[in-house]
Amino acid sequence: MRLAVASGKGGTGKTTLSVSLARAYEGPSVYLDCDVEEPNGNIFLKPEIVNYATVKTPVPQVDEDRCDGCGKCAEFCNFNAIAIAGGKPIVFPELCHGCGGCEMVCPAKAITEVGRKAGSIAVGEAGKISTAEGLLDIGNAMAPPVIREVKKYSREDALNIIDCPPGNSCPMITAVQGADFVILVTEPTPFGLNDLILAVETVRELGIPFGVVINRSDSGDGRVVDYCTNEGINLLLEIPESRELAEAYSKGADMADSVPGLEDRLKGLISEIEQTAAEVSR
Structure with missing residues (x-):
């Protein structure tokens, strides 16, 4: 299954959730860091890098x-x-x-195409988790070609978790395309709601099943919950704000280890998503 984790804005905890889902899954998983302008999943997973690949894009050369x-x-x-x-x-x-x-x-x-370096990919292993991290070259504004190359490291025999770029522009769309399900991570703030609405509109336009996870769920107001209820959106999980989670994040540790029962909730979340994706595909 290809599970994309996206958000309308940065700073919602998208990468933290992606990493925790990869760790909680009992079978083999692949973590695909498609936030190629600022990949940071490696801080938490600490993979052993086994290979590097160069991403090139075709550009015209004139005779x-x-x-x-x-x-x-x-x-x-x-x-x-x-x-x-x-x-x-x-x-x-x-x-x-x-x-x-x-x-x-x-x-x-008079025109032929030649390869121009756009970025690179670091391929690694972190226990049962395989990783592929894309990194866009400085000065290059074209993230989609690098993202597409990262997604080629997905595997049919594993849970593929696609850590998407924040926002709702071309990089995010490139990352979620082809996914079986999208988790939209948000926070209960006016900015969080505004960008969630844009992300929902984007995913609906693409026709991909999705649900919402609210991070720091007790730190704002109830407008995000009301929006999900009124729109008939599946609210998958609410993660409360806690000092333990913040400390785990600052140390690069797994957030599921810092909150009792959270790992089981994440496993249940994956099972629910797998069931939903299977029903849609029938």
């Missing part, structure tokens, strides 16, 4: 001897990654989305 400056490549590119100046194309690799369209429309066949 100036063959190019006649017709400008069809620049006309085609919606992202302004190619511009015509002085009758010759100028390529802006950092804007390129790697669609390959410029190469296809070039009548002179």
